[in-house]
Amino acid sequence: MNYSTLKKGLAVSFVALMGATSIASAQDSTMTSSSAKVFGGSGQYRTWSLGVNGGVLSPFVIVGGSNDFTNWKPELGYGISLRKQLSHAFGLEGNLFRGKVSGDNEDANASGTVNGIKNFETEIGYAVDLRGVVNIGSVDFLHRENAMNFFVTAGYGAVVYNPKLNGVDKKGTWGDDGDKDYIKEQYIPVGAGVKFKVSDRVSFNLGYTMHFIDADNFDGLYAKGTSKDKFSYGYAGLEFSLGSSSKPNMDWANPLALMYDELKDPSLRQEVEALKNRVANVEKSIEDLKKDSDGDGVSDQFDKCPGTPAGTAVDGSGCPLPAPVAPTATAGNVTGFETIQFEFNSSVLKTEAYPTLDKLSSVLRENGGKVTVNGYASSEGTAAYNLKLSKDRANSVKTYLVNTGVNASQVTTKGNGEANPVASNDTEEGRIQNRRVETARN
Incomplete structure (x- = not known):
């Protein structure tokens, strides 16, 4: 060639x-890169x-x-x-x-x-x-x-x-x-x-x-x-x-031009403003959750007894704790170290537990010493959840004792979850017995 x-x-x-x-x-003169986004991949x-x-x-x-x-x-x-x-x-x-x-x-x-x-x-x-x-x-x-x-x-x-x-x-x-x-x-x-x-x-x-x-x-x-x-x-x-x-x-896409267009896009500005409003609403909701009108330490969101007088000892629901009762003839045999039972999936103390706890409080205030409060749970739910529930039950007992005058340093709490059952978890009767707190002198 x-x-x-x-x-x-x-x-x-x-x-x-x-x-x-x-x-x-x-044919392609109308094709532009306007549909592309900077971080669109x-x-x-x-x-x-x-x-x-x-x-x-x-x-x-x-x-x-x-x-x-x-x-x-x-x-x-x-x-x-x-x-x-x-x-x-x-x-x-x-x-x-x-x-x-x-x-x-x-x-x-x-x-x-x-x-x-x-x-x-x-x-x-x-x-x-x-x-x-x-x-x-x-x-x-x-x-x-x-x-x-x-x-x-x-x-x-x-x-x-x-x-x-x-x-x-x-x-x-x-x-x-x-x-x-x-x-x-x-x-x-x-x-x-x-x-x-x-x-x-x-x-x-x-x-x-x-x-x-x-x-x-x-x-x-x-x-x-x-x-x-x-x-x-x-x-x-x-x-x-x-x-x-x-x-x-x-x-032929220019990333710098795309970035400029995105920043100047009116719809993006509207989305930013809407996001600001959503953030403000979330912040307001958080403040509402933290609000405690009666100052009892329980937020209004969860306070079942609003308007509690200042200085009143309350439980986890914001309701006043009962005053200690004097020992009665029927409570004469209470030592304060009896097992305390709880309802299913609950860490709220039952009223029948008060005499036992009052006796334990009296013993600790008069004689000093320390106790360990061991919380337990039945086998329903996950092990992690039951461990937390057992800790909450032990803490409920400690809160009661502290609110009745016991020094917090005298009470140690421990959550044991599903460990050490006292009865079979295969029956409801056994599970009821396992939903408990036990106290022992150190």
Whole structure:
């Protein structure tokens, strides 16, 4: 292929491609990224894209280096790409391309040969690689909408090729056994480019990629044992965003503009004001829960006896505790260390427990000493809940004793939950006996 034919072919191809993109642009001109949110995640965007490209292959790269041939001929290359955009600034791209790379030594000397080699032409059976793509211009501080993005790429790949020297095809002679049509080697692609937004779904790309091969026979010559061959690919192409038309293309979404729009969104401001009102209501509800009008230590929400006179000793429900009663003939045998029973799922003292507790209070106030109050529960409910219930029952006894004049330091409480049952928990009669508090002198 001569250079003139290459230029004409590329020109015709891209005129046709630009005509197709103008139609796509008209169809997608109303598509914007206004529906996207700053923290909405990648699922709100189209993140897959398919590209086609064509361009010129050369055995030289712009960073220089040694070459086995002095001149190069422009040869056509073409390929496809598939990219997954992982964020506004970074994506992964797979590339597959084919083409030819050629050169000669016409300027080497009068004969135009070096060691009898006049020219080479390397057929690239295929080259495939995976690259990371960084969109440098994806976050633009100066413009609300981006119409042009610069990008850089780097990755890893493999290429299969068949070099010809002086037009001699050596297919079927490569490989360790000399029976392969192509040589297979690894390479590192490094490149850069710029993309232009044709529409939200289509972009026009210009790029340049250098391919550094892990071998010195890409041009068919082993000129230097320590040198590595390379080739470059300058291309133009179109990239098509895939996915639902209801989603914007992540390539052209500007996160800074999205953040500004969200902060200025009237509906967001309304939501913020509504949230402030809800917080204020919650704070008021908490204050109402804490309110204790009669100052008895029990909030109005749970006070079953509102208006208790100041200084009155009350139980957990805010009701006055009964005054200690003098021992009677029927209570003459009470020692104060009898077992105290409770109702199901309750830590409220029953009235029949008062004589026992009054006796225990009298003993502690007159004789001093300390007691341990052990709370227990039957087996209904979870172990954790029963442990808490047993602690509440023990604390109810301590509260009663303290309110009748016993020093709090004289009473130690302990919750034992379902432990140490005095009767079987398989019957209601047994469970009734297990809902109890026992006191013991220390």
